[in-house]
Amino acid sequence: MSGFGFSEEQEMFRRTARDFAQRELAPGGKERVKQDRYPRELLKRIADMGFLGIVTPSEYGGQGADWVTLGIAIEELSKVDYGAGLAVSVPAILSRALLARGSEEMRRKWFPPVAKGEWISCLAVTEPHCGSDAAAIKTTAVRDEDGYLLSGEKTSITFGMIADFAMMPVKTDPMAKARGVSFFLVPLDLPGITRSLIPDMGYKPVTAASIFLDNVRLPAENRIGGEGEGFYVVMGQFDVLRVCLALTVLGVAEASLEDAISYAKQRTAFGQPIARFEGVSFKIAEHATWLEAARLLCYRALWLADQGSPHTKEAAMSKWLAPVVAVNAIHDSLLIHGHVGYSEEYPIEQRLRDAIGFEMADGTAQIMKMIIARELMGREFRPY
Ligand SMILES: Cc1cc2nc3c(=O)[nH]c(=O)nc-3n(C[C@H](O)[C@H](O)[C@H](O)COP(=O)(O)OP(=O)(O)OC[C@H]3O[C@@H](n4cnc5c(N)ncnc54)[C@H](O)[C@@H]3O)c2cc1C
Incomplete structure (x- = not known):
């Protein structure tokens, strides 16, 4: 190992992201997390800073940075506004998918408007009858001489109400499971598409939506990769998306723990700051340790991605561990605040509800x- 930390450039980038978050995201943030629409103008400002094209190569209008740098942006923005962290995460999937399997025409068409914040994206895999078993999707794309006709329903889609297009795996061979899936870029203003909002307990501004497709005509050039390759194109993106989500929820938890530390230093009970009581300070010490462990796991997964090394196991470990330690840390941060932490006056109760969503999103x-077990023991020990 040649080093164990961030480069000078990455540290500079962290400061830039932190300053931007304080300047642009903090004002109005507490109100924003309770609303069910993430403001487009804010997405535009996030894009103007280059955050929506961090890992997109510069020849297509992006920053051409590495995955660790993407993780830094996500963590820092999410400390102030996790919606911004998610907004930065989703286009990274497009980058990876188009670089792996997209044509040059597709890259030239889709990358620049996404990096500029003109086209907002979402990833639409889940359907009402299946989430974990993603190969069981039923939405179909039927081929004819003019392209495809898509019909079906997607649900639980983050940014689904405001996105301009969806990255969408659908069945081109309904009789097959994973090998029958193809991957499409679907503009969401096409005739035959309608959407509706799902009123969730958290995760609100990024709008969980159902998307209905009724004989939607789509040109064949909107397919990424070959027919039947879609499942593998999508699954390949989860390795980084899972780490992005893990860092997003860690950012939320880190902010909560920082709040708990400040509160514990100034709140007194029995004549002293509550920070002096081990019942409080040990909780803070334990959660800081868990969060740091999960954070290091995330950055190691992204570092492996930057080396071009396998990171499926590390990504799954990150996505399992981070929401668990984050929810626990936010819960105890709330309790350290006493009743005020439970009230809507403070942001922590909302953070707890938001963080629970990360325990499900993306697996x-x-x-x-x-x-993780499959990666450790081999595919022959999978349960299916
Ligand atoms: C906040 C949030 C954001 C989301 N964003 C998106 C998005 O942007 N795009 C998108 O496509 N989807 C999104 N989802 C959907 C998410 O990916 C699914 O909710 C998740 O994959 C679980 O699928 P499900 O809800 O259908 O539950 P199911 O798959 O029905 O599972 C129900 C329960 O059974 C358990 N289970 C299932 N199979 C097994 C098994 N083999 N062994 C043990 N336990 C099992 C699950 O762990 C779960 O506890 C989002 C979900 C949430 C909550």
């Missing part, structure tokens, strides 16, 4: 453990 703990 539950059970599915992550199945992946």
